[in-house]
Amino acid sequence: MTDFIPQLESVKDFLSTGGYVLWVIFFMSLLLWTLIIERYWYLWRVYPLMLSNEIAWWKKRDDKASWFSTNIRAAKISDITSQLNKNLSFIRVLVMLCPMLGLLGTVTGMIQVFEVMAVLGTTNARAMASGVSMATIPTMAGLVTALSGFYFSARLKFHILSARNKFIECITYGGESDAT
Numbered sequence: 001m002t003d004f005i006p007q008l009e010s011v012k013d014f015l016s017t018g019g020y021v022l023w024v025i026f027f028m029s030l031l032l033w034t035l036i037i038e039r040y041w042y043l044w045r046v047y048p049l050m051l052s053n054e055i056a057w058w059k060k061r062d063d064k065a066s067w068f069s070t071n072i073r074a075a076k077i078s079d080i081t082s083q084l085n086k087n088l089s090f091i092r093v094l095v096m097l098c099p100m101l102g103l104l105g106t107v108t109g110m111i112q113v114f115e116v117m118a119v120l121g122t123t124n125a126r127a128m129a130s131g132v133s134m135a136t137i138p139t140m141a142g143l144v145t146a147l148s149g150f151y152f153s154a155r156l157k158f159h160i161l162s163a164r165n166k167f168i169e170c171i172t173y174g175g176e177s178d179a180t
Contacts, residue, residue, distance in 0.1 A: 001161045018137035021105035025138060029145040032094040036152050043159055055170050073171055084160045095149040102142020106120050109135025
């Protein structure tokens with residue numbers, strides 16, 4: 001526990017060197033990863049149970065070929081698709097915002113460098129270095145968050161499409177589910 005507090009202080013110092021934009025990127029990345037983990041949890045734990053219940057309910061139906069049954073099937077597919085895609089658009093928006101916030105951090109850091117140059121001149125390299133770090137750290141953080149988030153959102157999209165197709169196959173052709 002005593003080692004945790006100095007590490008927490010060093011993270012706080014790192015976030016402070018990047019300015020307020022790095023704090024925004026930090027909280028956006030926490031939100032992004034919370035949503036990504038939630039979607040994976042849903043796909044691996046919740047969805048298989050729901051899928052088996054839906055398929056069992058469908059198999060109990062006597063009428064599977066009428067117009068009414070076709071509309072029920074379409075509604076079930078639509079409902080499952082909606083539940084699978086929940087928060088996926090929001091994840092993509094967060095991924096797209098992270099590099100923009102990194103760019104905002106670059107601009108605010110460079111403004112700080114120019115302010116130091118205007119007040120102290122170009123001879124004070126130490127004062128300019130804090131502005132340069134304020135310019136580069138948020139850019140790096142925004143890009144790293146966006147790249148990793150992009151990879152996992154693409155993987156999520158693939159898994160969601162695969163899970164949806166398995167459900168459609170099971171409910172349409174009577175195939176057995178082999179849980180995502």
